[in-house]
Amino acid sequence: MPPELIAVLIAVSDDRPMVLTLEGGRLLPSGPLEAGHRSLQTGLRLWVEHQTGHALGHVEQLYTFADAPADVGPDGRRVLISYLALTRIRRGERGWRGWYDYFPWEDQTAPEGRDLVLRIVQLLDEWAARASSAAEQEARRQRVALTFGLEGLGWDDELVLQRYELLWEAALVPESASPGAAVLPGLGMARDERRVLATAMARLRAKIRYRPVIYELMPDSFTLLHLQRTVEAVAGQPMHKQNFRRLVAQQGLIEETGEVAPDTRGRPARLFRFRREVIGARRIAGSKLPLARPI
């Protein structure tokens, strides 16, 4: 069985990060590496275009997964080479789903997400208490505290995969080997797809901090608030407005279009565009995420 190529296509629409899925949201675009493919990336592009009609722009390799030995079929082991692609939704495309539909606890901008985390931590505390030895109990508690930012550690938005795997072990998600009684809200996916999605979310959240990739998700022109809302949606965390603007301004990556946003409430906002020229011209940082306290 040849390795399989699998893609996580991300776009942001109405301040919601979206992922392109197949089969009612249970699968991601994927297909086996074939002899005719010129490279891994070309193979990936062909499969995605064939299955979704979406032509990919910039693409980045994520991680290579292998099936657990229990799942090894007659043709051998399934090896998944995963990719992240940032793009924009095109008119009439179907299959886009909000990524927080799959990971509702990852949205810490809304009170629902924060409440959900409180409930999860309770359930995980019970799980920790069920460990056989005292040492294992303590180890579990420390892991919960670390991944969910308890005890003054603060929420780390990049620990998406670690949180998912903890929930998986605690049998709180439908994919778990023997899901417990309390299954959390959040759609499941087939096979390993939700782990692949979690990996993509973590990588994107990490990347917007040190590369200006957020602009790949923006329309041609946008207001500063729109940009902030997009970053917040991806990071799942609210940010301080004035500091965000200061940061974006001093990076010099955008310029005014001279126009003003239409149909807005309040004082009209100036429109900006990304300066494509600067890419390549110098080394550039992303947004360092000026965080705000949860409201």
Next chain:
Amino acid sequence: MPPELIAVLIAVSDDRPMVLTLEGGRLLPSGPLEAGHRSLQTGLRLWVEHQTGHALGHVEQLYTFADAPADVGPDGRRVLISYLALTRIRRGERGWRGWYDYFPWEDQTAPEGRDLVLRIVQLLDEWAARASSAAEQEARRQRVALTFGLEGLGWDDELVLQRYELLWEAALVPESASPGAAVLPGLGMARDERRVLATAMARLRAKIRYRPVIYELMPDSFTLLHLQRTVEAVAGQPMHKQNFRRLVAQQGLIEETGEVAPDTRGRPARLFRFRREVIGARRIAGSKLPLARPI
């Protein structure tokens, strides 16, 4: 043909970063994924132990490569899943080579490395001038400036792979499709191994900035200067001594052993050890590399 697992084992000895090789330094430990392997990592561990006798500690996946279509053999395409492992050299082990033997231009702590870069930039300028169109010439020049830190951009120690691929394109390394007359100093390797090594170097250089992985490369007890020299050796850049100590001290990751380094010149230095307990207890940063100007 099943995917192949390949490992870059790194250690630091006498302030020189070393890599574990086979076949006279031309190969890295590797072997195909087999049905009996419980996971990719287990497969990798088995192969490395079988081929080198070295049991691996912590391991991290790097990148998955595929052969160029021209190199696809009768059994199909070769897919390489690469890993980085940090370790220490054990007594009597053979096959360890200095990584700067393969990438001499990556050592910017020594004047030889800096002089070599000057020569390389000259050769690349000529290569840029040989481009067919003016636009392509300009694009090449910009790429050279970016990857080699010209025009006030500063040397970026993480661009190991980008520099290697640029030299490859300019036919300045023995692996190039048609190596030119001027082949640079630096050992070549078989197949894609030198690209894998470059990827590992870049990842390690990036990682010591935000995770305390440098301690995986240190002996049980060490002086602050020894720690600094190790970081400098990995990063290939000199650092400011006092600032380095301030940084390390404020991280609270090490503690004094109470002893003093033996057989030292100058004022004797206190010995420190890494506090293994703090791993997992909190989220911790690496060394932010207080850089010094090239001397």
Next chain:
DNA sequence: CTAGATTATGCTCAACATGAGCATAAAGGT
């Protein structure tokens, strides 16, 4: 025994970055 030479270690300073919040501006709606 003393003057270097050599490495260790403590401390200061300026420049800049970051988190927080006050204040004012410019729209639309009642």
Next chain:
DNA sequence: ACCTTTATGCTCATGTTGAGCATAATCTAG
């Protein structure tokens, strides 16, 4: 005219970073 809403400018305290001065302990050469 006033209130609501969003945009935008500015200040302030604190922390981080790059650079370098000064002093402390050791050894070696003369």
